[in-house]
Amino acid sequence: MSDGIIRSLQRKSFSRRGFLVAGLGVAGAALLQACGGQEPLETATSASSASTSSSSAATSAATTTTSTGGAGTPTAESTTAAVATSAPTKPADVEHKKGGTINVAIIGEPPVTADAMFTTNFITTDITRQIYEGLFAQDSKLGPKPMLLDAFEVSEDGLTYTFKLRSGVKFHNGDTMDADDVVASLTRWGKMTGRGKQIFALMAPDGLKAADPQTVTLALTQPAGVLPVFLALYEGFITTKEVCDAIGTNKMPDDQIVGTGPFKFKEHQVDRYIKLDRFEDYSARNDEADGLAGKKVVYIDELNIIPVPNISVATSGVITGEYHFARDVDNNQLDVLKTSPGVTAIIKKPGGWICLNYNKKMGAFTDKKLRQAVSMCFDREQTLIAAYGVKELTRMDPSIAAPETIWYSQAGKDVYEKVDQEEAKKLVQESSYDGSPIRWLTTKEYLYHYNTAAYVQQQMEAIGLKVELLVSDWATVVERRAKPEVYEMLVAGLSGSWMPATQLFNDSSWPGFWESEQRDELVGKMIEESDPNKLQQTIDAYQALIYDELPIMKIGDNFSLQAIRDEVVGFDTGANDWYFWNCSLK
Amino acid sequence: MLAYAIRRLLVLIPIMWIVATAVFLLLHSAPGDPAAFMLGSDASAEQQAELRHNLGLDRPLYQQYFDWLGKAVRGDLGESIFLGKPVTSALAERAEPTILLGSLALIVSLIIGLVTGVLSAVRRASWLDLSLMSGAMAGVAVPTFVTGLLLIYIFAVKLRWLPVAGYEPISAGLWPCLRYLILPAITLGAFEAAFLSRMTRSMMLEVIGQDYVRTARAKGLVERDVIVRHTLRNAFVPLLTIIGLMVAALMSGAVVTEQIFAIPGMGRLLIQAVVRRDFPLVQGAVLVIAMLYVLTNLLVDLLTRVVDPRIEL
Numbered sequence: 001m002s003d004g005i006i007r008s009l010q011r012k013s014f015s016r017r018g019f020l021v022a023g024l025g026v027a028g029a030a031l032l033q034a035c036g037g038q039e040p041l042e043t044a045t046s047a048s049s050a051s052t053s054s055s056s057a058a059t060s061a062a063t064t065t066t067s068t069g070g071a072g073t074p075t076a077e078s079t080t081a082a083v084a085t086s087a088p089t090k091p092a093d094v095e096h097k098k099g100g101t102i103n104v105a106i107i108g109e110p111p112v113t114a115d116a117m118f119t120t121n122f123i124t125t126d127i128t129r130q131i132y133e134g135l136f137a138q139d140s141k142l143g144p145k146p147m148l149l150d151a152f153e154v155s156e157d158g159l160t161y162t163f164k165l166r167s168g169v170k171f172h173n174g175d176t177m178d179a180d181d182v183v184a185s186l187t188r189w190g191k192m193t194g195r196g197k198q199i200f201a202l203m204a205p206d207g208l209k210a211a212d213p214q215t216v217t218l219a220l221t222q223p224a225g226v227l228p229v230f231l232a233l234y235e236g237f238i239t240t241k242e243v244c245d246a247i248g249t250n251k252m253p254d255d256q257i258v259g260t261g262p263f264k265f266k267e268h269q270v271d272r273y274i275k276l277d278r279f280e281d282y283s284a285r286n287d288e289a290d291g292l293a294g295k296k297v298v299y300i301d302e303l304n305i306i307p308v309p310n311i312s313v314a315t316s317g318v319i320t321g322e323y324h325f326a327r328d329v330d331n332n333q334l335d336v337l338k339t340s341p342g343v344t345a346i347i348k349k350p351g352g353w354i355c356l357n358y359n360k361k362m363g364a365f366t367d368k369k370l371r372q373a374v375s376m377c378f379d380r381e382q383t384l385i386a387a388y389g390v391k392e393l394t395r396m397d398p399s400i401a402a403p404e405t406i407w408y409s410q411a412g413k414d415v416y417e418k419v420d421q422e423e424a425k426k427l428v429q430e431s432s433y434d435g436s437p438i439r440w441l442t443t444k445e446y447l448y449h450y451n452t453a454a455y456v457q458q459q460m461e462a463i464g465l466k467v468e469l470l471v472s473d474w475a476t477v478v479e480r481r482a483k484p485e486v487y488e489m490l491v492a493g494l495s496g497s498w499m500p501a502t503q504l505f506n507d508s509s510w511p512g513f514w515e516s517e518q519r520d521e522l523v524g525k526m527i528e529e530s531d532p533n534k535l536q537q538t539i540d541a542y543q544a545l546i547y548d549e550l551p552i553m554k555i556g557d558n559f560s561l562q563a564i565r566d567e568v569v570g571f572d573t574g575a576n577d578w579y580f581w582n583c584s585l586k
Numbered sequence: 587m588l589a590y591a592i593r594r595l596l597v598l599i600p601i602m603w604i605v606a607t608a609v610f611l612l613l614h615s616a617p618g619d620p621a622a623f624m625l626g627s628d629a630s631a632e633q634q635a636e637l638r639h640n641l642g643l644d645r646p647l648y649q650q651y652f653d654w655l656g657k658a659v660r661g662d663l664g665e666s667i668f669l670g671k672p673v674t675s676a677l678a679e680r681a682e683p684t685i686l687l688g689s690l691a692l693i694v695s696l697i698i699g700l701v702t703g704v705l706s707a708v709r710r711a712s713w714l715d716l717s718l719m720s721g722a723m724a725g726v727a728v729p730t731f732v733t734g735l736l737l738i739y740i741f742a743v744k745l746r747w748l749p750v751a752g753y754e755p756i757s758a759g760l761w762p763c764l765r766y767l768i769l770p771a772i773t774l775g776a777f778e779a780a781f782l783s784r785m786t787r788s789m790m791l792e793v794i795g796q797d798y799v800r801t802a803r804a805k806g807l808v809e810r811d812v813i814v815r816h817t818l819r820n821a822f823v824p825l826l827t828i829i830g831l832m833v834a835a836l837m838s839g840a841v842v843t844e845q846i847f848a849i850p851g852m853g854r855l856l857i858q859a860v861v862r863r864d865f866p867l868v869q870g871a872v873l874v875i876a877m878l879y880v881l882t883n884l885l886v887d888l889l890t891r892v893v894d895p896r897i898e899l
Contacts, residue, residue: 108858112624249636250640313848322750480617
């Protein structure tokens with residue numbers, strides 16, 4: 001993603017992601033879990049990078065403004081649905097009691113405990129979110145709001161940002177945060193992350209400076225209205241200068257985990273638990289709690305994050321009360337959760353979406369007519385049901401960014417909704433397709449990949465195409481998909497909460513290999529644009545381009561299923577990813 | 587016997603070398619990149635290449651092989667890419683849960699397997715034989731993950747007698763540790779017991795028709811002595827080989843069982859290492875497991891000789 005966007009930015013003169021009801025039903029999933037463990041990376045990434053912008057943050061970049069309250073102009077809807085008999089208790093409804101340990105079941109071990117700059121793995125970002133904070137944080141509508149900032153200003157030309165830091169913010173090691181820590185952390189961010197590299201590619205020489213102990217300035221050569229959005233993501237966290245100097249761009253060892261967040265790292269025993277304690281000296285904001293932003297109060301003593309590789313077992317653990325929260329629940333257990341006393345099932349929105357990703361560099365799908373034919377040969381809803389099993393956990397929608405975000409667009413809806421096998425057959429005949437088998441990379445490690453492929457394969461064969469499914473483990477798919485000579489198509493799972501400019505397929509080196517000057521120009525505009533209306537127009541044009549060129553064909557949205565016990569009061573994370581401040585145990 | 591043991595131990599060296607080389611070549615020729623797994627798909631090709639370089643994975647394969655082999659000879663199995671710690675420490679940390687689980691499962695399988703196998707043989711063609719062998723057949727046929735999930739459903743979710751999953755080390759106390767191991771031990775032990783039961787029955791039936799058994803009965807020995815002292819003891823020699831292999835399998839980690847019950851043992855470590863393409867960890871774990879098999883086989887051979895002194899080694 002990042003390289004492609006950076007290239008596009010540089011190239012242009014620029015302006016410019018009953019339990020096994022009870023048994024055999026989940027057996028297949030159980031086996032997969034037993035042998036697998038992690039989500040496909042795009043999906044994992046999506047959970048980690050729920051980025052969204054806020055139109056007001058964008059606006060602030062265009063004019064000289066001083067913000068103390070944050071930026072988002074919410075258009076998003078409430079996004080967490082309790083589907084069981086009782087809904088999660090709203091924070092405002094309850095009185096909190098201090099103490100206790102909340103046990104969270106997660107699916108596996110992170111590649112690094114809490115370094116979201118090193119990896120986009122969703123378990124790492126889940127833990128990073130509890131321990132660290134950035135200059136901005138996502139509010140309940142996923143927009144950026146100041147977190148470690150008292151205020152920030154943007155020059156009239158949109159080229160210079162001045163960040164006024166909050167004073168007296170303590171790190172977990174007792175040090176007080178200052179501008180040097182921020183500069184060191186952002187420098188590491190600029191070296192290690194895709195979005196950081198995008199911003200640093202636009203940086204003026206010596207553009208990032210500590211003006212004084214409480215002030216950081218960031219000077220750009222071109223406007224980047226998206227900066228606050230990027231800095232509100234978990235990867236833009238602030239740690240001490242000492243830690244940055246010590247670890248550089250290497251992955252952060254556990255003994256260097258020092259943040260300013262409401263939880264502090266206590267202990268990590270691989271495959272047993274990651275324990276976080278309440279940070280007693282946490283420097284809370286005074287403004288009202290709002291998603292991941294605003295005032296954070298930790299009532300519980302400890303957060304115990306337990307890797308449970310089998311999601312059926314994790315769900316059972318929530319039912320028995322051993323875990324208070326399961327981050328990932330088997331879709332097939334929705335009905336079981338609905339009838340389990342003391343447990344609430346959560347359908348988490350926004351989630352991700354899946355698409356057919358065509359190889360546009362080599363082979364049959366270099367012909368746009370064939371992409372059009374395949375794109376209109378299969379029923380989206382049936383494919384989603386085949387992929388995920390439970391209709392409630394899916395949604396038909398054409399947008400690259402979910403309806404819960406401010407980047408929602410209906411451009412290309414007619415193409416998305418068009419299913420016509422007769423016309424598809426004609427397009428196949430008109431195309432340069434020579435009758436060779438279309439090689440489809442897929443895996444049974446993540447069933448939605450295989451189930452989608454198996455269903456769409458039939459529809460493709462019905463319009464006269466030969467399809468060969470190349471089934472392997474996920475690691476093999478990841479390696480093969482980088483080689484354009486070995487496949488024609490595959491399924492990709494992407495995030496619905498990302499700003500469209502940061503979608504992975506914008507990078508022409510990403511599997512599928514979409515090259516498009518028009519795309520580069522539109523992505524550049526999205527990065528730069530600060531006016532919400534102009535941004536929306538650009539997004540519409542970008543999405544229309546996707547449905548015209550068809551580098552991918554979106555199938556539809558999917559939501560993850562989570563479960564929480566009713567002993568946890570005040571847990572209502574809305575569109576944000578899970579956290580356990582501002583909630584307590586009964 | 588000592589000379590035999592030394593000879594077998596010396597044979598261990600070429601076996602280990604062959605295993606090490608085969609595993610190294612297989613792992614490195616299989617698709618999959620640990621850097622991609624570590625960094626996530628959002629990482630650029632440049633970032634992945636940098637990490638591969640830092641991990642030394644961009645060096646020529648022969649160089650990586652000889653470096654690893656040279657260290658392995660000196661007892662250094664390298665560092666786990668994912669865990670960032672020496673492979674030997676990672677394996678040592680996982681030994682306790684695996685040994686405890688394996689031992690409990692072995693006890694379960696020996697008790698169930700031997701008792702049901704002997705009973706079936708003694709009551710051949712009876713309803714008891716039919717029932718026990720049907721049960722054994724089902725035990726062999728039903729995968730451990732199904733057994734495990736069913737046990738969790740009954741004993742953890744419905745009856746609430748035991749925890750669904752997890753592990754407490756023995757240092758936390760005997761009962762806190764055992765309560766997490768009971769269901770996995772039954773899951774694992776039941777599968778092995780079913781196999782052992784069928785083998786015990788077959789071996790017993792082979793021996794039970796022998797002349798010396800008839801002679802023992804003709805001498806007026808009580809049936810229990812005939813079965814235990816004359817029949818089972820003679821049937822035990824081939825069974826010992828099977829039990830030896832079971833011990834090696836159980837001690838090297840029960841992959842599926844450890845995954846289902848979230849037990850941080852060697853089996854879970856190994857499967858995760860394979861999925862993550864953590865080359866040094868897979869290589870080290872396979873070496874240790876191979877060594878375990880060879881040593882267990884040696885021990886079984888020696889025990890066979892103890893049980894039946896007529897056998898020449």
